[in-house]
Amino acid sequence: MSQFFTTIASLRSFLKTCPNKDRRVGLVPTMGALHRGHLSLIERARQENNYVVVSIFVNPLQFGVGEDLDKYPRTLDRDQQLCQSAGVDAIFAPSAQEIGAQAQLALRSGITQVLPPPEMTGVLCGRSRQGHFAGVATIVTKLLQIVQPDRAYFGQKDGQQLAILRKMVKDLNIPVEVIGCPTVREPDGLALSSRNQYLDTPQREMATALYQALRQAAALFQQGIGDRDRLVAVVRNFLATRPLIAVEYVELVDALSLQPLDSVFDALPDASDPNCTAQASNPEASSNASSLNSPLSNPLSNPLSNIVHEDCGAMLAIAARVGTTRLIDNILLNPLFLSESKPE
Ligand SMILES: Nc1ncnc2c1ncn2[C@@H]1O[C@H](COP(=O)(O)OP(=O)(O)OP(=O)(O)O)[C@@H](O)[C@H]1O
């Protein structure tokens, strides 16, 4: 039975009743309107912890003025049922007042903020969504303080967010392990997203082009081409033929630092980062690897062969409007594997 909490005090009391010895708490932060992407995070948290907490909070701090805060889908009853079936122990669904985050940052929310480095927030989505990642970092810090989990789970679909939260946890010495989880897709490849609900039928059909375009670039990479301009061009050319799609950006960046790359092969591992230096013999990491059938995937001939963590390497990322709906997607390009769920 999933317990349901709307106050910080009641959630904390519940967590205190969980036996401390061998207690492992996994937190899955969400904005609700749960789908199979969220469920994959919950499933992973279930496997790795003995208590799973899911937070459901549509966070005003991370919405800009004119964005979709008011119309963002809110499906709490259904979310509760899904959490129940997925074996979630506690759902935390506070009001904005309870969490102390009533207003958007741009409207002077009056809250102490966590500001990620501008180098990471000034690129990709940060260019058009000013203040968004400060809003995310601030609320995630609050959730981590409230729940104090051992592990927190985030999707690779929001790759910039994942990189920024990894950096935040490291820089602020927050005692939690950030776990990145692969993007879950519809059978035609579209990344699951709560905002897909905004698409009408023609838009939904065309939205699948985002992933198809990324796959074109992945195919080029499989031939050993890591050059930024060529990878970006193949994505842009593919999308240019889709009238309902307006591209905001297509960029190749380092998946951890988010800095622009001229080539996939410039995404060198950070030797000080244990996430990036796990050996290829690590069975868990190796099992995530999907062969690229490329000479580059030969670990012996490849200087990046020790990069096995699923969100290291280069990230080829897209943001685009499909009609009026803004969608994002990305793939990881890494000589050893693509960290992607394949379309079913
Ligand atoms: N398709 C997906 N696969 C894996 N994880 C996902 C997927 N979609 C969302 N997530 C992850 O779920 C967590 C909660 O995301 P959120 O509630 O914003 O859902 P969303 O579908 O990303 O919504 P939005 O439409 O706002 O982008 C985030 O860590 C996000 O990366």
Ligand SMILES: CC(C)(CO)[C@@H](O)C(=O)[O-]
């Ligand atoms: C991490 C998060 C729950 C913070 O509000 C949100 O940005 C999301 O759903 O990705």
Ligand code: BAL
């Ligand atoms: N999953 C990211 C939430 C947002 O776009 O606000």
